Amino acid sequence: MANLVDRKRLYVPAAGGLYDVLAPLAPTLVRVTLGAILIPHGFGKVFGNDAVHAANNFVKFGWSFPLAWAYFIGCLEFFGGIALVLGLFTRAIALAFAIEMGVIAFAVLWPNWEWAHHGMEYAVFMGLIAISILWRGSGPYALDNLMAKEF
DSSP: OOOSSOGGGOSSTTHHHHHHHHGGGHHHHHHHHHHHHHHHHHHHHHHSSHHHHHHHHHHHHTOSOHHHHHHHHHHIIIIIHHHHHHTSSHHHHHHHHHHHHHHIIIIIIGGGOBTTBTTHHHHHHHHHHHHHHHHHOSOSSSGGGGSSOOO
16 A cells, blocks of 8 residues: 655654554545434434424525425435435535535524524534535445446
């Protein structure tokens, strides 16, 4: 295996071997973490009462069928989160999450936004993580790798 880390640049050159071993796990760690964060949010919307609260945002947007949109977002978060954890259709799911987080950050939270106020920084962060997953892909440990092609 080629060295991924330039050991000459490290304060502790011996750590380079550990970094080389762990580096391929980074995309998987990021992907699984984002999916695991979103799964419970979706679960509450799909199987709990959170969809009614989420529908209020779509009412404010003036969208038709706000409860249907809330269930759609719940399904995206729950089933899409599971797919992200498994590394299945990773880029498509990451794109959907990036769009969702952009809407949450700039359409729902933005009017009252101050950094660290109303949690906008979390939506921005998760959106940026989703974009990085979209660009990087699922990593070496994902079901996407069993498919002939990916998005």
